[in-house]
Amino acid sequence: MASHQLLVLAGDGIGPEVTESALKILEIMAKLEDWQVEVDHAAIGGAAIDQYGDPFPEATQQAIDRSSAVLLGAVGGPKWDNAPRRPEAGLLDMRQYMGLWANLRPFEMIPGLEHLSPLRHPVMNGIIFRELTGGLYFGQPRGRRFLPGDLEVIDTLQYRKSEMTRIIQLAFQYAKDHGLTLTSVDKANVLESSRVWREVTEELARQYPDVPLSHRYVDAAAMDMVLNPQNYQVVVTENLFGDILSDLAGGLVGSLGLLGSLSVAGTPGTRGLFEPVHGSAPDIAGQNRANPTGAILSLAFLVGWSWQEHDAEHLIREAVTQTLSEGPRTVDLGGQATTQEFTEAVGNRLKDIWQRRRQQ
Numbered sequence: 454m455a456s457h458q459l460l461v462l463a464g465d466g467i468g469p470e471v472t473e474s475a476l477k478i479l480e481i482m483a484k485l486e487d488w489q490v491e492v493d494h495a496a497i498g499g500a501a502i503d504q505y506g507d508p509f510p511e512a513t514q515q516a517i518d519r520s521s522a523v524l525l526g527a528v529g530g531p532k533w534d535n536a537p538r539r540p541e542a543g544l545l546d547m548r549q550y551m552g553l554w555a556n557l558r559p560f561e562m563i564p565g566l567e568h569l570s571p572l573r574h575p576v577m578n579g580i581i582f583r584e585l586t587g588g589l590y591f592g593q594p595r596g597r598r599f600l601p602g603d604l605e606v607i608d609t610l611q612y613r614k615s616e617m618t619r620i621i622q623l624a625f626q627y628a629k630d631h632g633l634t635l636t637s638v639d640k641a642n643v644l645e646s647s648r649v650w651r652e653v654t655e656e657l658a659r660q661y662p663d664v665p666l667s668h669r670y671v672d673a674a675a676m677d678m679v680l681n682p683q684n685y686q687v688v689v690t691e692n693l694f695g696d697i698l699s700d701l702a703g704g705l706v707g708s709l710g711l712l713g714s715l716s717v718a719g720t721p722g723t724r725g726l727f728e729p730v731h732g733s734a735p736d737i738a739g740q741n742r743a744n745p746t747g748a749i750l751s752l753a754f755l756v757g758w759s760w761q762e763h764d765a766e767h768l769i770r771e772a773v774t775q776t777l778s779e780g781p782r783t784v785d786l787g788g789q790a791t792t793q794e795f796t797e798a799v800g801n802r803l804k805d806i807w808q809r810r811r812q813q
């Protein structure tokens with residue numbers, strides 16, 4: 454009997470609702486596969502501020518140290534917007550603490566949901582490789598400096614070449630392994646960091662002559678992803694640009710609630726943080742109407758990456774795709790299903806698919 458361990462950080466807003474859905478799917482999967490799963494819970498973000506006065510407390514760090522994989526809901530909300538250290542700072546601290554420099558954010562057009570896309574392209578299947586622990590979100594110095602009669606604010610865009618190299622190489626390798634094109638997104642017409650990013654990409658391109666490579670400035674990429682999303686198979690970019698373009702990708706496929714992600718340190722079979730791309734959605738929190746697809750897909754990525762349970766990953770993804778294609782659907786997708794009803798439908802499909810596979 455396989456034995457797995459998981460830490461759940463539900464966080465704030467819809468975080469607890471969507472992680473609960475993912476855990477229901479995990480429970481079903483574990484029963485089907487006869488896994489023994491130990492699930493631990495800890496606080497992050499606003500919930501951790503309320504409990505410990507710190508968005509990433511020592512107790513959570515210790516729970517991470519004991520874990521083999523971490524599933525996160527989301528953090529943040531108006532209640533903590535003026536806290537001395539906001540919930541979002543706790544999430545950034547955690548990504549850095551865990552050394553998770555690669556954030557993989559796949560997006561695809563699910564058959565049956567084409568009408569929800571604002572675009573005319575039924576085929577869309579891409580993945581964004583976002584650098585996760587450098588750039589503007591982490592550079593120093595940062596903050597406010599009071600000047601006579603004025604206020605100066607500083608955020609620093611800082612990268613080491615080594616930090617660029619490892620994420621760009623990971624994306625090249627993925628594109629090569631899957632026979633896909635690579636688009637590197639930067640702002641090399643303005644930013645020094647982007648000029649080095651482009652140099653590094655060109656240097657690595659020599660090791661990957663079979664991977665068709667193109668460069669795009671981020672502003673043009675945002676436009677072109679809307680006009681020609683089918684051209685974006687593998688995208689690699691720095692932290693802030695990846696954050697923005699992945700929400701854009703959510704819009705392309707019909708809802709931000711559809712996207713899950715992996716935050717990892719490059720090597721399959723190691724601990725990672727798995728989280729939906731969306732935030733805590735305070736506008737719909739506590740109403741049982743959040744789309745838990747992003748969290749359930751993040752769970753699928755977790756079992757595939759950290760636990761190396763590849764069949765289970767594919768089963769969960771198939772159950773999600775079938776449910777989205779055939780319904781029921783949540784409100785963001787024009788349906789009427791509650792979070793719990795949708796989750797139950799995914800769970801039932803998972804059992805059906807598993808039984809059918811057994812009988813074959």
Ligand SMILES: NC(=O)C1=CN([C@@H]2O[C@H](COP(=O)(O)OP(=O)(O)OC[C@H]3O[C@@H](n4cnc5c(N)ncnc54)[C@H](O)[C@@H]3O)[C@@H](O)[C@H]2O)C=CC1
Pocket residue numbers: 467471526527528529530531541544709710711728729730731732733734735736737742743744745746747785
């Ligand atoms: N990884 C994380 O924990 C993230 C946290 N945040 C935080 O979340 C809070 C809210 O930020 P927003 O800018 O409003 O972004 P958001 O992603 O929470 O919501 C944007 C819009 O998408 C909708 N939405 C998001 N997820 C959904 C889902 N699963 N099902 C249905 N609809 C969904 C929301 O209702 C809202 O209208 C802020 O405090 C922000 O800092 C934002 C992004 C990521």
Ligand SMILES: CC(C)CC(=O)C(=O)O
Pocket residue numbers: 541542544545696730
């Ligand atoms: C710190 C988070 C709020 C950043 C974010 O929006 C994300 O990772 O998608």
Ligand SMILES: [Mg+2]
Pocket residue numbers: 696697700730
């Ligand atoms: Mg974001």
